[in-house]
Amino acid sequence: xxxxxxxFLIESQEGLDxxxxxxxxxxxxxxxxELLGEIFRSVHTIKGTTGFLGFKRLERLxxxxxxxxxxxxxxxxxxxxxxxxxxxxLMDALRGILKTIEADSNxxxxxxxxxxxxxxxxxxxxxxxxxxxxxxxxxxSAQAKAAPPAPPMVHQTRPSxxxxxxxxxxPAPKAPANRPAQIEAKGPAIESKxxxxxxxxxxxxxxMTTAASDSTLRVDVMLLxxxxxxxxxxxxxxxQILQATSLDPNLTLLSRRLDMVTADLRESVMxxxxxxxxxxxxxxxxxxRDLSQALNRKVRLVMEGQETELDKSLLxxxxxxxxxxxxxxLDHGIEPxxxxxxxxxxxxxxxxxxxxxxxxxxxxxxxxDGAGIRVERVRAKAIERGLIAAERxxxxxxxxxxxxxxxxxxxxxxxxxxxxGRGVGMDVVRTNVEKIGGKVEIDSRPGKxxxxxxxxxxxxxxxxxxxxxxxxxxxALPQGALSELVHIPPERVSxxxxxxxxxxxxxxxxxxxxxxxLDRLLSPxxxxxxxxxxxxxxxxxxxxxxxxxxxxxxxxxxxxxDPEEIVVKPLSGVLKSIGLYSGATVLGSGxxxxxxxxxxxxxxxxxxMRAQEEEQAGIVQEEAETDVMASRYLxxxxxxxxxxxxxxxxxxxxxxxxxxxxxxxxxxxLNFEGQLLPVEDSGGVLAAAxxxxxxxxxxxxxxxxxxxxxxxxxHVLDVAAGSELFEAGSQHHASGVTLLKDHVTGIVDLAAVPxxxxxxxxxxxxxxxxxxxxxx
Amino acid sequence: MTTNxxxxxGLTLRKDGPSTVILEMCSVRVGQTLFGIPITHxxxxxxxxxxQAVPLAPDFVGGLVHYRGDxxxxxxxxxxxxxxxxxxxxxxLVLESxxxxxGLLVDSVGEVLTVSASDxxxxxxxxxxxxxxxxxxxxxxxxxxxxxxxxxxxxxxxxGAAAA
Numbered sequence: 001x002x003x004x005x006x007x008f009l010i011e012s013q014e015g016l017d018x019x020x021x022x023x024x025x026x027x028x029x030x031x032x033x034e035l036l037g038e039i040f041r042s043v044h045t046i047k048g049t050t051g052f053l054g055f056k057r058l059e060r061l062x063x064x065x066x067x068x069x070x071x072x073x074x075x076x077x078x079x080x081x082x083x084x085x086x087x088x089x090l091m092d093a094l095r096g097i098l099k100t101i102e103a104d105s106n107x108x109x110x111x112x113x114x115x116x117x118x119x120x121x122x123x124x125x126x127x128x129x130x131x132x133x134x135x136x137x138x139x140x141s142a143q144a145k146a147a148p149p150a151p152p153m154v155h156q157t158r159p160s161x162x163x164x165x166x167x168x169x170x171p172a173p174k175a176p177a178n179r180p181a182q183i184e185a186k187g188p189a190i191e192s193k194x195x196x197x198x199x200x201x202x203x204x205x206x207x208m209t210t211a212a213s214d215s216t217l218r219v220d221v222m223l224l225x226x227x228x229x230x231x232x233x234x235x236x237x238x239x240q241i242l243q244a245t246s247l248d249p250n251l252t253l254l255s256r257r258l259d260m261v262t263a264d265l266r267e268s269v270m271x272x273x274x275x276x277x278x279x280x281x282x283x284x285x286x287x288x289r290d291l292s293q294a295l296n297r298k299v300r301l302v303m304e305g306q307e308t309e310l311d312k313s314l315l316x317x318x319x320x321x322x323x324x325x326x327x328x329x330l331d332h333g334i335e336p337x338x339x340x341x342x343x344x345x346x347x348x349x350x351x352x353x354x355x356x357x358x359x360x361x362x363x364x365x366x367x368x369d370g371a372g373i374r375v376e377r378v379r380a381k382a383i384e385r386g387l388i389a390a391e392r393x394x395x396x397x398x399x400x401x402x403x404x405x406x407x408x409x410x411x412x413x414x415x416x417x418x419x420x421g422r423g424v425g426m427d428v429v430r431t432n433v434e435k436i437g438g439k440v441e442i443d444s445r446p447g448k449x450x451x452x453x454x455x456x457x458x459x460x461x462x463x464x465x466x467x468x469x470x471x472x473x474x475x476a477l478p479q480g481a482l483s484e485l486v487h488i489p490p491e492r493v494s495x496x497x498x499x500x501x502x503x504x505x506x507x508x509x510x511x512x513x514x515x516x517x518l519d520r521l522l523s524p525x526x527x528x529x530x531x532x533x534x535x536x537x538x539x540x541x542x543x544x545x546x547x548x549x550x551x552x553x554x555x556x557x558x559x560x561x562d563p564e565e566i567v568v569k570p571l572s573g574v575l576k577s578i579g580l581y582s583g584a585t586v587l588g589s590g591x592x593x594x595x596x597x598x599x600x601x602x603x604x605x606x607x608x609m610r611a612q613e614e615e616q617a618g619i620v621q622e623e624a625e626t627d628v629m630a631s632r633y634l635x636x637x638x639x640x641x642x643x644x645x646x647x648x649x650x651x652x653x654x655x656x657x658x659x660x661x662x663x664x665x666x667x668x669x670l671n672f673e674g675q676l677l678p679v680e681d682s683g684g685v686l687a688a689a690x691x692x693x694x695x696x697x698x699x700x701x702x703x704x705x706x707x708x709x710x711x712x713x714x715h716v717l718d719v720a721a722g723s724e725l726f727e728a729g730s731q732h733h734a735s736g737v738t739l740l741k742d743h744v745t746g747i748v749d750l751a752a753v754p755x756x757x758x759x760x761x762x763x764x765x766x767x768x769x770x771x772x773x774x775x776x
Numbered sequence: 777m778t779t780n781x782x783x784x785x786g787l788t789l790r791k792d793g794p795s796t797v798i799l800e801m802c803s804v805r806v807g808q809t810l811f812g813i814p815i816t817h818x819x820x821x822x823x824x825x826x827x828q829a830v831p832l833a834p835d836f837v838g839g840l841v842h843y844r845g846d847x848x849x850x851x852x853x854x855x856x857x858x859x860x861x862x863x864x865x866x867x868x869l870v871l872e873s874x875x876x877x878x879g880l881l882v883d884s885v886g887e888v889l890t891v892s893a894s895d896x897x898x899x900x901x902x903x904x905x906x907x908x909x910x911x912x913x914x915x916x917x918x919x920x921x922x923x924x925x926x927x928x929x930x931x932x933x934x935x936g937a938a939a940a
Contacts, residue, residue, distance in 0.1 A: 229846070522832055571849070574837060575833055575840075585847075586847070
């Protein structure tokens with residue numbers, strides 16, 4: 001395929017993407033001339049360029065669409081549902097042909113007469129005026145066609161269409177209507193060109209719609225990859241120079257400068273690979289429009305944080321999972337309007353796509369205000385599909401049950417529709433997201449809605465990793481899979497690591513964690529390199545607790561080094577086929593380290609999927625199940641009284657002097673890194689300190705809904721598993737208390753912590769008002 | 777009059793007398809043997825590098841080395857020939873093959889030798905199977921034999937496929 005055709009394809013695709021966005025917006029604002037102008041231009045560009053590329057089929061179609069759009073744009077016709085549907089079909093047809101051209105370099109065979117006829121008919125609802133103008137439009141285009149390779153001659157004429165001086169300037173595809181000066185300037189230049197040069201023109205200087213895009217440039221991704229590689233190399237060289245020059249004061253300044261420039265350069269190159277998520281989000285209005293019509297739903301799409309940026313390759317990778325998630329939300333989440341009305345909800349459901357950055361991750365949320373996931377149905381379905389044993393399912397907590405929807409073969413849809421319900425979906429979402437080092441979380445409240453959260457690393461090329469030592473060499477462990485680290489000092493090795501017929505296990509807060517010794521895994525059968533258990537007992541051991549593909553295990557390594565941001569380098573095919581390494585990297589010290597793939601390690605060592613594993617465990621030791629089942633709590637003490645805080649809600653534990661506690665009215669608050677935290681003192685710890693500013697107290701910072709609250713306590717005692725308690729006789733679940741270490745312990749009700757007075761209004765003025773009257 | 781014509785393949789044709797094709801070979805030493813590799817296949821020679829071992833890799837893999845921003849898989853000639861593997865530093869020839877570049881670990885790299893095509897002999901029939909697949913005959917030099925290595929056959933992808 002020649003350069004010109006390729007340029008044309010890329011540009012047309014972009015045009016159609018824009019058109020798609022505009023069309024869905026058009027439904028809301030049918031008279032927005034700017035939108036209509038944009039759509040018109042997209043189609044027009046295609047038509048104009050196909051003229052001299054000789055794609056007749058494409059030209060005829062675009063022409064038919066252009067006529068209709070011309071009427072719309074001039075206000076002779078107003079857009080309605082039928083017309084928009086027609087235009088969407090036109091867009092699909094154009095896309096289809098472009099795809100064929102891309103694949104076979106020709107337009108392929110196809111009959112478009114029907115669509116052209118339909119587009120033609122759409123011009124006629126308001127017969128008289130429309131037909132008159134349609135003729136005019138045909139006239140215009142005919143004239144344009146008469147001199148296809150040099151259309152600019154047309155643009156200065158046609159005073160009858162003053163609003164669109166660019167309408168016929170095919171070589172200036174994105175020429176905006178409001179910038180005639182530029183077009184004038186451009187016109188002569190094109191005209192003066194020999195005919196043979198003209199076709200090359202549309203690919204080159206582009207007159208964009210906004211000033212910002214005037215300064216943009218299209219760059220080959222390959223070049224960016226190469227730049228990324230070179231920057232990685234530079235980073236390494238810098239590190240070595242820094243080490244070499246650290247003793248020479250003259251060079252220190254220079255090397256510092258090099259250090260800074262390198263860091264900036266790295267950031268810039270990484271940024272060049274970033275694209276806004278709107279590139280992916282933009283296709284959803286159309287998908288939702290089509291799906292909601294097909295499924296008879298009324299859905300309003302809200303998109304937030306479209307400007308959030310993500311590496312291009314990652315953006316590609318989340319396209320499918322995100323589409324799956326959105327389809328699921330529409331099919332299973334948002335109810336049909338009548339059901340919604342019956343439930344007292346707005347008949348129009350809301351689907352929210354939200355993207356935001358959180359440190360080195362981008363979070364993409366798909367939330368709906370639909371029916372939510374009824375865990376009972378999940379339970380029933382999982383049993384029915386044989387994914388889990390009935391006895392086991394009966395024991396599972398809600399959170400665990402929700403996780404079942406990620407198992408392959410799971411679907412709660414009553415009927416298999418063409419939208420979803422075939423049992424592929426959520427597992428695909430999870431697999432795809434984990435493949436790129438991301439995570440999927442789900443939150444659901446029956447009747448209220450479901451939120452699916454995709455946690456995506458910012459970039460693939462550079463990832464945070466923990467460097468571990470084993471077999472006297474370094475390995476990199478992606479931080480994404482790492483959940484915690486456990487250090488076992490030499491004297492505890494023999495007792496802490498237990499064996500079940502040779503299988504090493506570790507009791508992590510009461511639960512058995514299968515262990516994999518990295519050195520044994522990597523050097524099977526060679527007793528010389530891997531440590532015997534006696535030798536192991538004489539040194540420190542570290543367990544990296546990993547979560548990969550829903551499996552949890554501990555990887556035992558000999559040592560830990562600092563975490564590093566590593567540049568991922570691909571491995572050759574021979575080494576990739578070993579299956580345990582996902583790449584290699586050059587460490588700051590100049591050493592090479594292999595990047596371990598936690599998922600493959602788990603499969604190699606035979607660690608089962610978590611749900612399955614628990615199921616197996618359930619069959620073997622049913623009695624022990626209550627233990628496994630129990631939720632975990634942070635056991636705290638406030639003035640000799642004990643209470644439990646659900647561990648899942650605990651964010652961190654702060655030890656602070658009393659002087660740090662300030663008051664808003666009577667409410668104690670903690671100013672924590674610029675964020676105000678209400679401190680709950682039902683245990684009376686603050687009062688007992690008696691205003692001694694030196695007194696130390698502990699604040700447990702917890703998550704409650706979408707806010708954080710602090711609980712003032714004297715000490716944190718332990719983390720323990722609590723068992724559920726049932727009321728004698730009635731078997732009613734006793735809420736608010738749990739059996740912790742054989743004592744009935746009250747659970748701190750985080751939701752009962754009243755919000756700060758300004759929480760509901762969020763007005764800064766009120767905040768000031770409150771703070772001025774404080775200082776207790 | 778003598779005219780030297782350099783062809784794309786790096787062959788030097790000397791047009792005096794009987795047409796003798798002169799080739800340039802990089803000589804490398806592994807164990808007792810002097811091996812030759814056509815210089816046209818060599819991208820670069822990296823001296824004194826300690827490759828990073830890759831646990832569980834096939835035996836012929838000599839480890840990884842860092843080369844111009846990439847991580848290069850190396851092939852250990854010692855390992856291939858069944859010689860004892862010595863630890864420490866190696867010289868590395870960066871070779872190009874159909875499936876990308878790779879490194880060849882040798883004990884030491886010697887000088888570039890010019891050999892005449894007429895001195896070439898194919899592999900002797902008594903050579904063992906393994907060596908026969910790796911070698912591409914030998915040149916008879918005054919100082920001894922220069923055993924030719926075929927870079928294509930040393931390609932780790934090919935070796936991996938053969939081992940499987």
